[in-house]
Amino acid sequence: MEAVVTYLARLSRGGVSRKPEELEAETLRFGRATNAEVYLADPRVRLEHAVLHHRPGGIFVEAEEGADIRVNGISVPSRAVDIGDVIAVGPYDITIVEAPEGKDVAIDVELVRPLSDDYEALTARSVTSLAGRGVSKRVWSWGLALAIIALFLIAPIVFFTLHEEPKPRSEIAFRLDQSWDSGPISTAHRFISMQCNVCHEAAFVQVKDEACFTCHEKITHHFDPQAPELAEVGLYQDAAGSACQSCHKEHNGDAAISIMQDSFCADCHADIEADAPKTQLLNASNFEDEHPEFRPLVMLDPVAQRSERISLNEPDKLVERSGLRFPHDVHLKKDGIRGPKGREELVCASCHVSEPSGASFFPIEMEAQCERCHQLKFEPRRPDRVLPHGQVDNAQLLIREFYSDFALRGGAGDSGGKEELIIRRRPGSEPVKQEIVKADPKQWAEQQARKVADQAFGRTMCGTCHEVMTGEGAGPLNWSVVPASVSNRWLPGGRYDHKAHFEIVECENCHAADKSHLATDVLLPKIEICQDCHSGENAADKVPSNCVSCHDYHLDGEPMMKPVASAAWTGPEVPAGQLDAEYATGDNGS
Ligand code: HEC
Ligand code: HEC
Ligand code: HEC
Ligand code: HEC
Ligand code: HEC
Ligand code: HEC
Ligand code: HEC
Ligand code: HEC
Ligand code: HEC
Ligand code: HEC
Incomplete structure (x- = not known):
């Protein structure tokens, strides 16, 4: 229409x-x-x-x-x-x-x-537009912009410049420059989350490494960047020269502060044999299938203290010479072993006592673990006299003095010229009897002392457990003991935490101790045992393990990332038990 x-x-x-x-x-x-x-x-x-x-x-x-x-x-x-x-x-x-x-x-x-x-x-009552407020949009936008600048720029700058920091051991509940916070501080640093200036020493300037060194003064390089075999590789020099924050990201709250991805390590380690042919390192890029067999540090010569890394793939070369003799199998027999009060069944924990952290074990101590069965009595007529353990020369002097004294007091003549010296070989076993002809007391004493020293050092005592050496002048009675070097750290380049495994794997699965007769055996597990449970970082059916689960980045023994010159830290108390002792004890000027 x-x-x-x-x-x-x-x-x-x-x-x-x-x-x-x-x-x-x-x-x-x-x-x-x-x-x-x-x-x-x-x-x-x-x-x-x-x-x-x-x-x-x-x-x-x-x-x-x-x-x-x-x-x-x-x-x-x-x-x-x-x-x-x-x-x-x-x-x-x-x-x-x-x-x-x-x-x-x-x-x-x-x-x-x-x-x-x-x-x-x-x-009129329900104003929904700015203009409806009676002021134009322009006025509003200017007003708000100025307010934002005042609140979030000027106030924080004024606060930042005038604020005395760090405030010794006091909690600040609120700070004006908090509005700049670009995310929660990591868990480890939460105790300084209200002290921005500790890390941000100046406004609008990147965080400098020096700020980290006020607390982390002992941080080492990952390798020695000056070492001739590494100095030529640009990749290594770049990494050695990079700032802390390139690998440590702050303001991510509970998320890891350190770079964790395997790819970071693999960048250098996947092909290190080619990149740095002069290093001894083997390629590693994934724990699942691209990781070398472990190469424990094995003591080869306890006298010269020479040790070497030998792969568990080379069983013929794996001969440890700690200076000690010790048959695990004898002590771990199923039906027990003779002790001072009859047979007793020993277990690993009888000798290997966990450290408080549970990660590893206290070193074996003769006095604590062995002496109750292997006593150092040398004269059956005086069972109260024992040789001091660990004191090679003193033990020999004691033997000599004992028999001189014995002869002086007429002991040499006691048995009418014939002397029967009884030496206990092993706990519980039949005593061995020997005849000695009496001469003049001085000669008798010397002869007796040498005899006893030969027995004790050579066979029945020290020599049972130690590699010993004899010869003119080796010691007061011609005996010396090869230093005992029982390793406490076989795989210093990696981390193994016993505690994490106490309940899930038996000791014997990793250490065939019950079948080992010689201390020269190296009783360590091959990598395939770990790989039964641990795999690369993306594993779904095993424990996902990335490189930093088992390795540190800042390696012991490498040079410091800066010369150690203790910077005085006067800020809040560093949580006890963390970092270096001097902070924990508060012995740092604060
Ligand atoms: C433990 C040290 C540490 C503390 C404490 C800390 N920061 Fe940071 N902050 C960093 C690091 C590292 C970066 C990243 C790199 C940088 O600054 O350039 C960063 C970055 C920033 C950034 C991003 C700007 C930029 O340069 O990338 C802001 C904004 C910031 N921090 C504010 C704060 C405020 C506000 C506080 C206090 C509430 C604070 N930070 C406390 C270490 C710290
Ligand atoms: C005021 C002292 C202090 C300052 C400054 C400081 N830290 Fe820390 N940092 C600590 C303490 C304390 C820990 C906890 C140590 C521990 O748990 O054993 C820690 C832990 C760490 C950790 C380990 C975190 C973890 O979860 O394992 C890293 C990485 C670290 N800091 C890096 C840095 C970097 C990078 C800087 C410089 C931007 C820095 N720190 C500045 C005190 C400080
Ligand atoms: C910038 C290159 C680079 C990066 C990244 C790197 N490494 Fe290394 N790594 C080296 C070099 C070089 C050596 C020392 C070689 C030498 O001294 O012969 C080394 C040494 C090691 C060693 C010592 C081996 C030993 O027992 O002697 C281990 C373990 C190791 N790195 C693991 C790692 C792990 C884990 C990561 C990742 C968190 C990592 N590396 C990241 C280059 C790198
Ligand atoms: C009677 C004490 C005693 C008992 C029990 C004992 N050990 Fe030992 N263990 C030693 C002594 C001593 C050494 C150091 C000498 C040596 O290297 O063999 C040692 C060394 C070790 C080592 C170091 C690596 C090596 O090759 O030397 C491992 C691993 C070990 N023992 C595991 C075990 C396990 C597992 C058990 C239990 C099944 C066990 N031990 C029971 C005394 C004992
Ligand atoms: C429960 C008592 C007991 C403890 C504890 C004990 N041993 Fe023994 N040990 C014996 C007995 C018994 C023998 C003799 C076993 C045999 O020859 O059948 C023996 C034998 C030995 C032998 C071998 C002697 C040989 O001729 O083959 C050595 C070496 C030895 N023990 C070292 C140690 C060390 C080192 C410790 C401490 C870490 C230790 N024992 C702890 C009871 C003990
Ligand atoms: C039952 C075995 C046993 C007998 C017997 C024994 N030792 Fe030891 N000795 C050990 C063990 C195990 C260690 C290592 C742990 C320790 O230092 O206690 C050791 C360590 C030593 C050390 C090194 C101490 C140190 O701190 O480095 C000396 C030295 C030593 N013994 C001397 C002797 C002398 C001398 C005798 C004989 C009088 C003797 N031992 C008898 C087991 C024995
Ligand atoms: C489950 C634990 C574990 C994981 C995961 C792991 N490693 Fe290892 N790694 C070890 C142990 C243990 C050693 C032996 C350390 C030693 O010989 O001192 C070792 C040795 C090494 C060595 C020295 C190799 C040599 O030349 O003998 C390098 C390099 C290394 N690992 C790099 C890596 C890298 C890179 C990753 C990540 C892809 C990684 N590891 C993951 C436990 C682990
Ligand atoms: C999953 C394998 C595994 C199991 C299970 C295991 N260990 Fe170990 N153990 C290792 C590895 C790997 C090392 C080497 C670590 C190092 O020294 O760097 C080691 C080292 C040792 C050492 C020598 C270093 C030290 O701390 O004195 C002793 C002793 C030892 N283990 C005893 C035991 C005993 C006892 C048990 C049972 C409670 C046990 N282990 C269970 C893997 C294992
Ligand atoms: C029977 C399975 C099993 C075997 C075998 C095993 N592990 Fe583990 N391991 C575990 C489990 C499960 C954990 C705990 C994982 C966790 O807490 O996230 C663990 C934890 C660890 C940790 C601590 C990781 C961390 O993040 O703190 C290390 C390091 C480690 N294992 C190394 C090894 C090495 C090296 C071997 C071989 C000598 C080995 N494991 C053998 C199951 C095993
Ligand atoms: C090239 C990378 C890189 C650089 C640069 C770097 N770190 Fe690390 N850092 C790591 C990695 C990866 C870890 C985690 C592995 C571990 O726990 O050792 C780590 C661990 C740490 C830890 C905790 C473990 C420990 O050894 O105490 C501290 C603290 C730390 N770094 C401080 C620093 C400081 C401070 C700087 C600067 C001077 C720095 N780092 C520079 C890679 C780096």
């Missing part, structure tokens, strides 16, 4: 303004929807309120479902309308007027019932 829609508006000074619009459409829809032919903006009008049809029988109006219209004041769902009829759609009156030439329908539309004061009061 062809229609003319005229919008009427009453002017404040009287009179009416008319705004006619011509349009062509199937129907005329009244409503608040934007596609309505007659758009009625008032909130009391529905989106789709009513429709006007031009049909052969005339003009009809229909209310949309649920909407209310009135024709000439009477509420109707639909009705034929004619010229002069007034249709009320919400607050609007729509009047059917005479259609001009060539048009089918003409209507006037007028808002006759504008919103009450209540509504205006309501809209």
